[in-house]
Structure formats: structure tokens, C-alpha cells
Amino acid sequence: MPPNATSTTTLCTGVLNENDAETVDGGLLEDRTHLKSAEKRRLKLVWRNIIAFGYLHLAALYGAWLLITSAKIFTILFAFTLYVVSALGITAGAHRLWAHRSYKAKLPLKIILAVFNTIAFQDCAMHWARDHRVHHKFSETDADPHNATRGFFFSHIGWLLCRKHPDVIAKGRQLDISDLKADPVLHFQRKYYMILMPIMCFILPTIIPMYLWNESFTNSWFVATMFRYTFVLNVTWLVNSAAHAWGNKPYDKNINPSENTGVAMFAFGEGWHNYHHVFPWDYKTAELGNYRLNLTTAFIDFFAKIGWAYDLKTVSSDIIKKRVDRTGDGSHNLWGWGDKDQDQVEIDHATIINRKED
Numbered sequence: 001m002p003p004n005a006t007s008t009t010t011l012c013t014g015v016l017n018e019n020d021a022e023t024v025d026g027g028l029l030e031d032r033t034h035l036k037s038a039e040k041r042r043l044k045l046v047w048r049n050i051i052a053f054g055y056l057h058l059a060a061l062y063g064a065w066l067l068i069t070s071a072k073i074f075t076i077l078f079a080f081t082l083y084v085v086s087a088l089g090i091t092a093g094a095h096r097l098w099a100h101r102s103y104k105a106k107l108p109l110k111i112i113l114a115v116f117n118t119i120a121f122q123d124c125a126m127h128w129a130r131d132h133r134v135h136h137k138f139s140e141t142d143a144d145p146h147n148a149t150r151g152f153f154f155s156h157i158g159w160l161l162c163r164k165h166p167d168v169i170a171k172g173r174q175l176d177i178s179d180l181k182a183d184p185v186l187h188f189q190r191k192y193y194m195i196l197m198p199i200m201c202f203i204l205p206t207i208i209p210m211y212l213w214n215e216s217f218t219n220s221w222f223v224a225t226m227f228r229y230t231f232v233l234n235v236t237w238l239v240n241s242a243a244h245a246w247g248n249k250p251y252d253k254n255i256n257p258s259e260n261t262g263v264a265m266f267a268f269g270e271g272w273h274n275y276h277h278v279f280p281w282d283y284k285t286a287e288l289g290n291y292r293l294n295l296t297t298a299f300i301d302f303f304a305k306i307g308w309a310y311d312l313k314t315v316s317s318d319i320i321k322k323r324v325d326r327t328g329d330g331s332h333n334l335w336g337w338g339d340k341d342q343d344q345v346e347i348d349h350a351t352i353i354n355r356k357e358d
Contacts, residue, residue: 014139014255017100018281018313025323026279026315033254038149039142043162050161056230063227071219075209079228082119082205084295086232089116090128091268091296095285098180099129102283102313103300109308110185117189120232121201124190126180134172136280140244140256143167148244148256156234156241201229235266243273250332251278251323259331261293269294278323279315287320 013032015021022029067076093113096102105113117125131145140149142165148155180186189196205225209215215224238260247258257273264271264286272286272294284297291298303309324332 012137013141014136014277016133016136016280020137025319025326027252027323027327031254038147039165041165043158045162046160053157053161056226056233059222059226060230063222063225063230066219067223067227070216071223072209072213072215074213075215075219075224078205078209079224082224082228083232085116086120086228087235087268088296088299089113089118089120089125090122090232090236091270092299093117094122094125094128095132095270096283096296096300098125098183098186099132100280101179102281102285103304103309104311105303106308106310107185109303110183114185114189115200118193118196119200119205121197121229122233122236124186124193126177126183126186126190129180130172130175130177131168133175133177134168135240136277137175138167138171139277141167143171146240148240152241152245155244156237159240201225235263238263239267239270239273243271247271247274248331249274249329251275251320252327253329254327264293268296268299270296278327279320281313282315283312284314287315 011030011032012020012028015026015028018026021027067079094117097105097110097113114125117128122128123131135144135146138144140147145164145168146155146159147165150158202225205228206217206220209220209224210217243258243260243263244256245258247260249255249258251274255274255277257277259274260271262271263273269285269288270276272288275282275287276285283300284294286294286297288294288297291301300309300312304312
């Protein structure tokens with residue numbers, strides 16, 4: 001029996017994949033916004049986590065100082081490289097591949113993403129994907145691991161400093177993760193995670209600068225390891241906090257997830273969050289025509305060109321338009337020339353080259 005029997009009656013408040021959608025434009029038929037509230041309860045603090053994250057952030061602040069005062073340029077570039085691969089291990093791996101199955105990957109790419117994900121150290125990809133599925137299925141209820149209705153601090157880091165709400169555990173057990181358990185790469189990572197993670201996230205990032213370009217231990221530990229790791233953590237957490245608090249809602253005005261450009265920039269395309277919660281099965285997590293603020297999509301498209309990524313799922317412009325018209329907040333960009341909402345001044349002052357007279 002789940003820890004909280006009453007949690008089994010919680011209705012899902014969000015869509016996880018295209019099979020969950022109940023409307024032709026990818027939504028739910030019933031208005032369930034009234035279910036998005038947080039139970040008032042006393043949180044059970046986890047002091048081990050509080051102390052650990054406290055040290056991480058103090059060490060990262062010192063690392064930021066060393067980065068601008070004494071670290072070698074190779075150490076800074078190394079830390080940046082680790083930030084990129086760590087972020088991709090979360091965005092392209094745990095998130096878009098394993099949590100949402102928005103595309104498929106061949107074994108070499110899966111191994112690369114599992115390595116990147118282990119460097120990131122945000123729990124093994126199997127557990128990350130499971131919790132993220134719960135987040136989408138029961139978004140902003142007590143079953144949501146980082147329920148944004150509890151406030152910015154809770155959705156950013158607070159959820160990691162206290163015991164999980166019983167609904168999170170109960171709903172996590174109900175979701176089907178058989179595909180994750182059947183993946184041999186994820187099985188291997190989970191089995192050896194507590195051996196591989198310390199080596200790849202902490203030990204090697206500290207040793208490599210010391211031995212390859214004679215960096216000091218202090219700079220190696222506090223810049224390449226502590227600052228880099230804590231920075232990646234906070235970038236990921238901003239998707240849960242800032243992107244659930246600030247920004248436009250061109251696709252669904254009834255949910256908290258928003259289009260946040262700043263988060264998209266640092267999180268490699270994960271900040272287009274209103275779109276993502278409406279169409280979570282889109283491998284782009286956005287409606288974009290370029291890679292400017294979506295490095296993860298460029299990464300996936302590159303591997304699609306060489307055949308390592310395939311069956312990339314996306315959403316047709318017709319479906320997107322229907323959803324924008326039905327639930328958007330009116331901030332969506334115009335669809336094109338002649339749109340009924342196009343500004344007349346824009347039409348009057350447009351330059352039309354090689355015009356053919358009727």
C-alpha cells in the first residue's frame with residue numbers, strides 16, 4: 001500500500017506524452033487548475049542535505065572568486081566543457097531521451113549520454129526520469145516533487161532539503177517505468193552509480209587540471225569541480241523555479257510553466273517551458289526555427305544526421321496553432337503574412353521585392 005492512501009485519488013493535472021492527450025491539440029478535456037495547490041504541512045528537514053548543499057554553495061562562491069583571480073585559462077575552459085557535457089547529459093539524455101522518449105538513440109549515443117549524465121550527478125538517469133514523469137503527470141500538486149505552488153525557494157532547492165511528500169512516492173510507484181528498467185545502459189549506470197559518479201563528477205575533474213597543466217589543487221577543486229558542479233545544479237533548478245514563475249504563456253495561460261529566455265540560454269533550450277508542458281513529447285522542447293537558444297536540439301539533430309538519433313518526435317504547426325488559439329495568452333508571435341492579428345502599420349510599411357501586379 002502506498003504511504004498515503006488518499007493520494008491514489010489525485011487526478012493527473014498534466015500530460016506526459018502524446019498518448020495522454022485527450023484533445024486534438026494535445027491537452028486535457030477537464031479544467032483541473034483547481035487541483036493545483038499545496039497542502040499546508042510542516043516540512044521534515046533533511047539536515048545532511050542542508051549541510052551538503054550549504055558547503056557546495058560556499059565552495060562555489062570561493063571557486064567563482066578563484067576563477068577570476070588565479071585559475072589558469074585551461075582550467076576555466078575545462079570547467080566550461082564539463083558544464084556543457086553535464087548539461088547535455090541532463091537535457092538530451094535524462095530529459096528528452098529517457099523521461100519523455102521524444103526521440104530514440106542507438107547504443108553509442110546512449111553510452112555518451114549516460115557518461116555525460118553521470119558527470120552531472122543529479123541522481124542516476126533512471127530515477128531522474130521517473131521523478132520528472134511524476135512532475136509532468138501531476139504538475140504543481142503535492143505529487144509534484146518540486147511543486148512550484150510552494151514558492152520559488154521550494155521549487156528551486158527546498159524540495160531537496162526536506163522529505164518527499166507521500167504523494168510523490170505514491171505516484172512515482174504507480175507510473176510505468178518498465179522502459180527505463182529494460183534499458184541496459186540505464187541498468188548499468190544505476191548498478192555502478194555510487195562508484196562511477198564520484199570518479200567522474202569529483203575525482204577526475206580535480207585530478208586532470210593538476211596533472212595535465214599543473215594547476216593547483218585549490219583551483220582544481222574549487223573551480224573545475226565545486227563551482228562547475230554547483231553552477232550546473234542551479235541552472236537545472238531554474239527550470240523548476242524561474243521557468244515556473246516568470247515569462248509569457250503563449251500556448252497555455254492556465255498553467256504556471258512559462259517561456260523564459262534567460263533560463264533557455266543557460267539550460268540549453270529547457271526554458272521554453274510553457275511549450276514543453278503543453279507538448280512534452282516534442283524533442284525540441286520548443287517551437288523554434290534555429291538553434292540560437294536551444295543547443296540541445298542542435299546536439300540531437302547532429303546525431304540524427306549521422307544516424308545515432310532517430311524517430312525524432314515533433315508537433316505540427318496546425319496542432320500548435322489550434323492550441324494557441326484555444327488556451328494561449330495572446331503573446332504568441334504572428335503566424336505569418338496576412339494573419340488576422342497582424343498590425344496594419346507593419347503591413348503598410350513592409351517592403352515587397354519583385355512584386356507582381358494583379
